[in-house]
Amino acid sequence: MAQDSKYKKSGKPPKKIKKPEGRLGVLMPGMGAVTTTFMAGVEVIRRGELPAFGSLTQMGHIRLGRRDENRQPLIKELLPLAELDDLVYCCWDIFPDNAYDAACHAKVLSKDQLDSVKDYLEQIKPLPAIFDRNYVKKLDGPHVKQGKNWWDKHLMLQEDIKTFASANNIERMVMIWCGSTEIYLENSETHNTIEAFEKGLKLNDASISPSMVYAYTAIKNGIPFVNGAPHLSCDIPALMKLARKLGVPVAGKDYKTGQTLLKTIIAPGLKARMLGIEGWFSTNILGNRDGEVLDDPDSFKSKEISKLSVLDTILQPDLYPDLYSNLYHKVRINYYPPRGDKKEGWDNIDIFGWMGKKMQIKIDFLCRDSILAAPVVLDLILLIDLAQRAQMAGIQEWLSFYFKSPMSAESVYPEHDLFIQLTKMKNTMRFLVGEDLITHLGTEYYDYFN
Ligand SMILES: NC(=O)c1ccc[n+]([C@@H]2O[C@H](COP(=O)([O-])OP(=O)(O)OC[C@H]3O[C@@H](n4cnc5c(N)ncnc54)[C@H](O)[C@@H]3O)[C@@H](O)[C@H]2O)c1
Numbered sequence: 479m480a481q482d483s484k485y486k487k488s489g490k491p492p493k494k495i496k497k498p499e500g501r502l503g504v505l506m507p508g509m510g511a512v513t514t515t516f517m518a519g520v521e522v523i524r525r526g527e528l529p530a531f532g533s534l535t536q537m538g539h540i541r542l543g544r545r546d547e548n549r550q551p552l553i554k555e556l557l558p559l560a561e562l563d564d565l566v567y568c569c570w571d572i573f574p575d576n577a578y579d580a581a582c583h584a585k586v587l588s589k590d591q592l593d594s595v596k597d598y599l600e601q602i603k604p605l606p607a608i609f610d611r612n613y614v615k616k617l618d619g620p621h622v623k624q625g626k627n628w629w630d631k632h633l634m635l636q637e638d639i640k641t642f643a644s645a646n647n648i649e650r651m652v653m654i655w656c657g658s659t660e661i662y663l664e665n666s667e668t669h670n671t672i673e674a675f676e677k678g679l680k681l682n683d684a685s686i687s688p689s690m691v692y693a694y695t696a697i698k699n700g701i702p703f704v705n706g707a708p709h710l711s712c713d714i715p716a717l718m719k720l721a722r723k724l725g726v727p728v729a730g731k732d733y734k735t736g737q738t739l740l741k742t743i744i745a746p747g748l749k750a751r752m753l754g755i756e757g758w759f760s761t762n763i764l765g766n767r768d769g770e771v772l773d774d775p776d777s778f779k780s781k782e783i784s785k786l787s788v789l790d791t792i793l794q795p796d797l798y799p800d801l802y803s804n805l806y807h808k809v810r811i812n813y814y815p816p817r818g819d820k821k822e823g824w825d826n827i828d829i830f831g832w833m834g835k836k837m838q839i840k841i842d843f844l845c846r847d848s849i850l851a852a853p854v855v856l857d858l859i860l861l862i863d864l865a866q867r868a869q870m871a872g873i874q875e876w877l878s879f880y881f882k883s884p885m886s887a888e889s890v891y892p893e894h895d896l897f898i899q900l901t902k903m904k905n906t907m908r909f910l911v912g913e914d915l916i917t918h919l920g921t922e923y924y925d926y927f928n
Contacts, residue, residue: 495910496867498560500649503642504859505701507692508657509569509604510767511819512706512733514581516656516852517567517602521595524562532853535559535860540904542913544922557907558867559860568642570635570692571604571657572619580604584766586819586848605638608688613660615774617767627682628691635695652863653696653703654855655730658768660687660709661776662783669714672723693717697726702862705730706855708784713885722872727865729858729874732784732882735850737762737809737823739896740843745792746895748829754801756836757828758789763814764821768847773813784883785809791894821845854880868910876906 506513523530530536535553542549578599581592608631609622625631643651666685668678678686693712696703697720705711712728721728734742737760748755772778786809795802825841858880865874878884878892879899886892893899905915
């Protein structure tokens, strides 16, 4: 989808980014493992008990100017980001459990860790969700909105948001999807225009899923939307047009954690050294609710497409047919209840080098997905709020760093290489505050051309 950014036309950074004054409402559909791990962690960090491990906005530095200037401020010192103390949550879930009970169920954090923030988490209770089992087949719950059609439910959601904002004295809001992965849907006529989509809401069109209703409600109310799952949500022409029309930033899809994070670290390295890859087999065992949902082939299809696209765009087999055109790439996710949230991801990579000699790489990642996802959620909330205050509308491709399946303009392929994504994001940060972009050319330190 074409990105209609003001900067593209002017090429200049915004004169002024609005200050992050007041409280930032964080609207979170889905209060499961990722959401509760994120909220518990933010509270511990607010209390000064631990650093924000894994969060670039909180712990990362950014180089400015020439290398000999030694200017390396923290990102949070350079950018006008919201303070953690200003975050206030509003959640929706199909189960009525408070955040403490939901976190205990998710079993990501230990009881000791959760008990230290129990009083705080117990106060956070989700509102009834917009939900339909046809879109998440392995799940059902009692805490759902009843309404004639999608439109009715959209109005109820809008009312929830207004009530939350006025009760909590909220200045600005962002919505971030942390709900389950819905079944794979393809773009349909209903998704093409704002008019067709709104008509579809009233007709309860089956090509509209609950996550699209959340995304529509957010964008229509000028609230930035982030999609942490691989399903479409806001990634349809109608909602992209609405976002650009109303000047709302959006970002997605599917948080880049675990196996895909490692894939986008390793694949660019192998390619950089012109090592060929014959096969890449990735398999996972996990036993949490996300794993159960992904046990359904239709939900898995959304995830599989998201996971498979990564290698193709990084390796560019059309440019490097000798190295990558015969690559066999397979991704499996196996629901295995005894593991709970303690996922194990194996990768077997069959590579070849000089004289065609074959080699193998084996990775066994004993990973905690939600531990990797929580800081991503935090960064995305703070950065999409910044984008809104900097008046950046539509797809925020500079946030690709955080996604498995990054949204991009129709005219370009998505960038998957983690290091290009990081360079792009840091340059966007410099650009936003009027600092020079860094090309790493470095000729200024040498007398090459004398
Ligand atoms: N954990 C990770 O590292 C990671 C990485 C990438 C993407 N994701 C995606 O993030 C999402 C959340 O992951 P999780 O591990 O927290 O899953 P989870 O199953 O623990 O939590 C999801 C929650 O969403 C709720 N839910 C489902 N449909 C809903 C709806 N329509 N409205 C409101 N609530 C709804 C469920 O009841 C559940 O409590 C999933 O889509 C997952 O695929 C997670």
